[in-house]
Amino acid sequence: MTVALSPTPVLETDRLVLRAPAARDWAHWRDFFLSARGQWIRPEGTPTEEAAWRGWAGVIGHWVLRGWGPFVITTQQSDRGLGLVGPWAPINWPEFEIAWSIWAPEHEGRGIMAEAARLARDHAFRILGWQTAVSYIDPENTRSVALARRLGATPDAAAPFPGTPPITVYRHPKPEDLA
Template identity: 40%
Template sequence: MSLPVLFTERLILRPVAAEDFEDWARFHADESVMRFLGGVQPRSVAWRGLCAMAGAWSIRGFSMFSLVERDSGRWVGRAGPWQPEGWPGTEVGWGVLPEFAGKGFAFEAASAAIDYAVDVLRWDDVMHSIDPGNAASIALARRLGGVNRGPIRLPPPFEADPVDNWGQSATTWRARRSAGAN
């Protein structure tokens, strides 16, 4: 199977790889990053998560991408399509390391990932499951054109976490893209 690699102005989006683990583990150990993503994880759990993302490419044909800064080669974070078993919809999620937050990397990556989801995967809808207290992700969802469609329930072990379904149809995304809004 040939795995996709996407390019944006500042990023390379590529499937996760073993070489990402140190930064992946640092991402999952950071309280500010993981506050709304299920909490801090020890290295052993982060490793299993990295392997799950990598394995999803074989099992599902899609998964989140590692985000790599084109100029420096530094690992920025992760973003992309995600729909594990029992998930309430076709999600494009994102997360970046603190040193890359607030610089437009998540918007750039999420935009490319949504394009991939609607154009290549042919998804009819894209959702973002966001904790109502996560102001930064809500702002990004709005910037992407998403609307809050109300509370949803995630599968275990996240079933008790408050989450809203932000998102839009592929038709709405394509119309915004055609108008130059994306």
């Protein structure tokens, strides 16, 4: 028996495909989560495979519980997961978030995440009907800060955030405000 999520959207650009997470993505997620690069998305404490498993189960479960969730980024040429991007709203999040993570450094610096994040953000606003979106970013995560700014997001000091400082809340513009 093969278990699958109910039909989920697939978003595409000329070079990227954004699809729902799948069991085949587990090893790439685990390796990212356990690496130093995963520090920005995992709970405090020593990274363990068990924590990675729970995190991945949460990503997949998000689609079941919300009916939408973050997409795995692949290319038109390969179904190998390169990262995760898109709508994210765990139960304790005060606002809907556009979240992202690129799983391996060799995929950085090619504009993949900016392209994927724009596509996922547009989907959240236009298809899911979001009225606002934020990204919660540790100020020391300079790559994510730069990406948020590249996407036109600006710090919103008045916005609430989950967890303890330091977190900067970046407010995303609506697609119509970018035209």
